[in-house]
Amino acid sequence: MNTHSRFETYLDILQAAVKRGSPVGIAREANVPLSDTEKYLRFLASQGFLETAEREDEGIMYELTTRGFEVLDVLERFAEIGAGRKGVFRPGSVSESTEPYHKVAYTKEPGTVGVVIPARDEERYLWKTLEGLENQTASLDKVVLVNDGSTDSTREIAREFGALVVDLQDRGFRATGKPALAGVINAGLEYVEKADYVCVLGADHYLSSTYLFTISERMDEDPNLAVASGLVVGEWNRSPDFPAGSGRVIRSSFFREIGFRFPSTFGWEDWLIYKAKQLGYETRAFDDVPCWTPRPMRYVGKGEIMYALGYYWPYALGRCVKVFSKDPGAALNMLKGYLLHGDVEQLDDLAPWVRQTQKNRIKKMLRLKLRETEKGQVTPIQS
Numbered sequence: 001m002n003t004h005s006r007f008e009t010y011l012d013i014l015q016a017a018v019k020r021g022s023p024v025g026i027a028r029e030a031n032v033p034l035s036d037t038e039k040y041l042r043f044l045a046s047q048g049f050l051e052t053a054e055r056e057d058e059g060i061m062y063e064l065t066t067r068g069f070e071v072l073d074v075l076e077r078f079a080e081i082g083a084g085r086k087g088v089f090r091p092g093s094v095s096e097s098t099e100p101y102h103k104v105a106y107t108k109e110p111g112t113v114g115v116v117i118p119a120r121d122e123e124r125y126l127w128k129t130l131e132g133l134e135n136q137t138a139s140l141d142k143v144v145l146v147n148d149g150s151t152d153s154t155r156e157i158a159r160e161f162g163a164l165v166v167d168l169q170d171r172g173f174r175a176t177g178k179p180a181l182a183g184v185i186n187a188g189l190e191y192v193e194k195a196d197y198v199c200v201l202g203a204d205h206y207l208s209s210t211y212l213f214t215i216s217e218r219m220d221e222d223p224n225l226a227v228a229s230g231l232v233v234g235e236w237n238r239s240p241d242f243p244a245g246s247g248r249v250i251r252s253s254f255f256r257e258i259g260f261r262f263p264s265t266f267g268w269e270d271w272l273i274y275k276a277k278q279l280g281y282e283t284r285a286f287d288d289v290p291c292w293t294p295r296p297m298r299y300v301g302k303g304e305i306m307y308a309l310g311y312y313w314p315y316a317l318g319r320c321v322k323v324f325s326k327d328p329g330a331a332l333n334m335l336k337g338y339l340l341h342g343d344v345e346q347l348d349d350l351a352p353w354v355r356q357t358q359k360n361r362i363k364k365m366l367r368l369k370l371r372e373t374e375k376g377q378v379t380p381i382q383s
């Protein structure tokens with residue numbers, strides 16, 4: 001029986017594809033069922049990690065691209081980290097060091113990065129996330145772990161890595177996917193206000209060693225770029241101008257313009273992106289800067305979020321229709337949340353702008369469609 005995790009499957013298939021091979025050969029080498037191997041190969045090729053060539057005698061063959069080798073290197077590093085650490089840290093081994101998190105002396109080019117990690121009972125994944133931060137080539141100002149009522153060794157692991165731990169009172173539930181998560185992150189933001197950039201990072205989010213350096217360097221080169229991220233290996237359909245939530249790097253000077261805090265309401269995560277666009281800044285998701293998460297990526301399509309952001313109703317309906325083809329139940333819940341929305345308040349500083357922007361976009365699309373239709377019409381020849 002195949003007991004591969006998604007991480008192991010990606011790693012084994014990429015390793016097996018170092019030398020050009022057929023799906024059958026790669027499946028045998030990776031010890032993954034052929035049907036699963038073919039699915040992963042198609043996806044990896046669509047993301048530019050593999051290239052294909054068809055031979056008359058062997059059929060379709062797969063081989064790693066340059067980008068594929070880069071991703072393989074990242075995954076192998078994480079695998080080495082995982083093999084090298086046994087168990088979790090025991091209470092009593094906590095380091096009380098007050099030295100800066102990054103021990104290597106870097107120049108301040110590009111700008112320093114402060115990292116805020118919200119976490120609740122994340123001992124299984126946190127050490128690998130922090131190991132990835134420890135290996136960053138960027139200059140880290142500070143790493144802040146906001147301990148959101150953990151009952152496991154999350155706090156001890158963070159202190160062992162030299163992170164500053166901010167303890168919150170246990171509210172009795174996990175904040176992920178809820179407005180409460182904004183408050184958790186806000187509790188850590190006050191400690192990184194002196195950094196040039198701020199990265200909000202999930203406790204289960206593993207970064208390639210050059211992730212923060214590459215993004216902050218590009219933001220240094222483009223002063224109008226306010227928010228940016230890389231791309232999670234295995235994620236798809238992300239708009240290139242809409243950075244991921246975890247691993248998102250924010251320019252501090254822009255963040256100060258809007259208060260350096262997130263609103264504790266539905267839509268707080270998207271609020272940052274729309275706010276940047278409202279003020280004339282740009283946002284980007286770089287598909288050549290890889291990162292990884294062991295948990296499946298989930299899109300939380302709450303209708304309440306669309307209402308809080310001020311979505312124009314045709315736009316909201318279009319989002320629901322798009323989701324319906326994949327998950328009818330989720331689409332109906334989205335529509336219900338948007339229409340009923342309970343006691344959710346709209347973001348007054350943003351909602352009118354979002355609604356008008358979406359109206360203008362729809363009008364522009366209709367005008368273009370009308371022009372195409374008119375150009376395509378043929379005037380009948382008069383006899």
